[in-house]
Amino acid sequence: MATPKTRWPNGAKAAISFTMDNLGEAQDVYRGVWPANEPVGRHFSVTQNLPRMLGLLDRYRVRATYFAESWSLAVYPSAVDELLRRGHEVAWHGYQHEVWSSLSADAEAENLRKSLAAVADFNASRRSGADSGDGSGGTVQYRGFRPPGGDVNEGTYDLLVRNDFTYASPLGTRTRIERGLVVLPFEWRCVDAFYYMDKFAGIRKSIFAAEAAAAGRDEKNPRAQQDGVGADAVLPPASFRDYLLANIDETIAVGGYLSILFHPFLQTSEEKLAVLEEVLRRLGSDQDIWCAPCQEVAHWVRENADQFEP
Numbered sequence: 509m510a511t512p513k514t515r516w517p518n519g520a521k522a523a524i525s526f527t528m529d530n531l532g533e534a535q536d537v538y539r540g541v542w543p544a545n546e547p548v549g550r551h552f553s554v555t556q557n558l559p560r561m562l563g564l565l566d567r568y569r570v571r572a573t574y575f576a577e578s579w580s581l582a583v584y585p586s587a588v589d590e591l592l593r594r595g596h597e598v599a600w601h602g603y604q605h606e607v608w609s610s611l612s613a614d615a616e617a618e619n620l621r622k623s624l625a626a627v628a629d630f631n632a633s634r635r636s637g638a639d640s641g642d643g644s645g646g647t648v649q650y651r652g653f654r655p656p657g658g659d660v661n662e663g664t665y666d667l668l669v670r671n672d673f674t675y676a677s678p679l680g681t682r683t684r685i686e687r688g689l690v691v692l693p694f695e696w697r698c699v700d701a702f703y704y705m706d707k708f709a710g711i712r713k714s715i716f717a718a719e720a721a722a723a724g725r726d727e728k729n730p731r732a733q734q735d736g737v738g739a740d741a742v743l744p745p746a747s748f749r750d751y752l753l754a755n756i757d758e759t760i761a762v763g764g765y766l767s768i769l770f771h772p773f774l775q776t777s778e779e780k781l782a783v784l785e786e787v788l789r790r791l792g793s794d795q796d797i798w799c800a801p802c803q804e805v806a807h808w809v810r811e812n813a814d815q816f817e818p
Contacts, residue, residue: 515815516808520798522760523805524791525692525767526572527677528561529601529654532584534577538604549583553773558587561772562594564785568792573802575601575654575677578623581630588630592646597801599652600673608655613663620671624650651803652677658694665689675806683765683809684816690806694767697751700774703743713740749783753790760796765805 516523532551536542565572574591576598581588591598602608603623611619631647651674655664658679665687668676673689680693696702696711752768759766768787775781791799800808809816 515812516763516798517800518798519795521763521796522756523765523798523800523808524756524759525765525800525802525805526565526570526788526791527654527694527767527769527802528572528574528772529576529769530605530771530773531574531576531580531587531601534579534583534603535605535656537579538606551773553771553775554584554587557772557775560781561770561775561784562590564781564788565596566594568785568788570788570792570799571595571597571801573597573599573652575599575652577601577603577605578626579604581626581648585630585633588648589634589646592648597652597803598648599654599677599802600650601654602656605656607657608664609657609659609661611661613661613667616661616664616667620667624671651675652692652806654678654694658696674810675802677767677802682817685810685813690809692765692767692802692805692809694769698755698767699769700748700771700780701769703745703748704774704780706742709740712743745777745779745783749786752783752787756790756794756797760794765809767802 530553532554533542533548537548542548571594574596576588578600588598600623603619603626606615606619608616627648627650634647651672653664653668653673653675654677660676660678665676669688675690675692677692677694679696680691681695682691682693684691696708696715702708702711702715755766758764768791770784775784791797
């Protein structure tokens with residue numbers, strides 16, 4: 509991992525990437541839960557929430573990485589155009605958000621094949637649009653991958669390297685270079701879904717128990733007194749905000765890297781959007797932070813490999 513001696517660009521003490529996952533209804537269509545009579549391409553997270561998020565990113569001059577499903581490129585081409593136009597990175601999040609650790613090696617390869625074909629189709633359509641003068645023309649070039657579900661398989665990194673990816677962003681804690689690939693991990697505690705979604709109750713219980721054990725506490729939920737709720741319940745946006753801001757301070761103190769994740773489909777209240785804005789304000793104004801898309805961080809790590817443990 510990065511050490512207190514790490515020298516990030518521009519004299520910064522920490523590197524942080526603001527990331528987003530899940531573009532539209534790709535996962536629901538794949539799982540067969542999208543209503544048969546409901547057209548695709550109108551998901552509220554893309555039509556309503558994403559424009560507000562992009563506006564906040566512009567306001568605080570933060571460029572993000574959006575890990576999007578390749579299926580969504582053809583369904584939301586205008587949204588992808590807008591991401592590219594504003595200087596954000598579009599990276600890979602599977603074809604339709606398949607739980608990556610459940611895939612065989614052959615299924616991984618087929619998923620990537622379909623995804624790269626979708627990218628080629630998107631890029632061809634954007635080049636054609638540029639030639640016709642309709643204002644499109646930006647292209648997607650996959651350099652990074654975040655596995656849906658967080659975990660990779662034994663052969664995932666080799667598959668990515670063979671296809672010219674430069675980094676992966678799996679669940680984990682240690683920034684490193686592995687098998688020729690830069691690894692920029694994320695932690696559940698820095699993901700909005702950990703706080704906002706019922707289905708993360710099991711993960712919350714496990715992490716809270718581990719934190720309690722590490723601190724020598726004997727309690728079912730070490731956050732109970734602070735949050736007033738148990739791990740079974742979703743947590744208030746303030747809990748997410750407080751943890752993120754404290755973790756940003758800690759990342760600066762140790763000279764490390766941090767990946768922060770907000771899902772557009774979860775930005776469903778003014779309270780949640782206020783947390784998003786407060787975090788972006790900090791990222792955009794703190795001179796101790798180099799806030800950059802994952803692709804740029806990965807390039808810097810590779811160029812300064814001697815500062816990171818293998």
